[in-house]
Amino acid sequence: MTETFPHRPLREVRAVHAWQRSCPSDFADVTVDFEPWEPGLVLETAADLEVPDGWSLEELYGAVAEGVREELAALELDPAVTVVLRRLRVHEVDSSARSFRRAGRLLVRNALAVKP
Template identity: 60%
Template sequence: MYARQAGCPCDFAEVTVDFEPWEAGVVFEVAADPAVDGDDDPNWQAECRAAVEAGIRDELAASGAGLAPAAAVVLRRMRFHAVDSHPRAFRQAGRLAVRNALAEAHRPPRAAQRRAGADNPRIRPWPRS
């Protein structure tokens, strides 16, 4: 989600995308039946979809450090605000989606949580009512 409220005009765009490993390059697809909230103009949706794709491609190129990206990106959902949504906001949402995906992919694995019980006396189970 990209939302900026600093007076008028404001910016709002929310997208849900899946990043999947792929061959060299970037393939951008729209799901067969993407969820669209807040707008019913197909031309406006297409313009904003193109902006999402441009933002994703820009951010992958900027963050690649000379490496060729290899990803399939599937757009699953778009959410619009009647006044504050525009292609520039969707471009920023695409850039943020890449940053979030890269942060998630490069985050260290989470440590396994130990469960409470007799084998672990330091952790007390929740009291039952």
């Protein structure tokens, strides 16, 4: 890996993972900021982040971070980033850690698609 991610701040990057083919379905809606930082991946949450009742921020955010790491590794990009969780939406039945891990991977793809 030689190239680092991101090159510049990327604000309000959103990923919606919605898969409804059968039961159970998957749903995750996540918005983050990617801030350039020192080598590695740092996780933060916005001060005004609201976590829906019955959900663990650590589990959901851990899953998002895992997805971000997986996608950066697959793309052979070195993380030098702080990921700030701004918003998240869950579905009481269809959301899971797996859904949020997939959304984490999609966040990286969406960030790379942002034009400078």
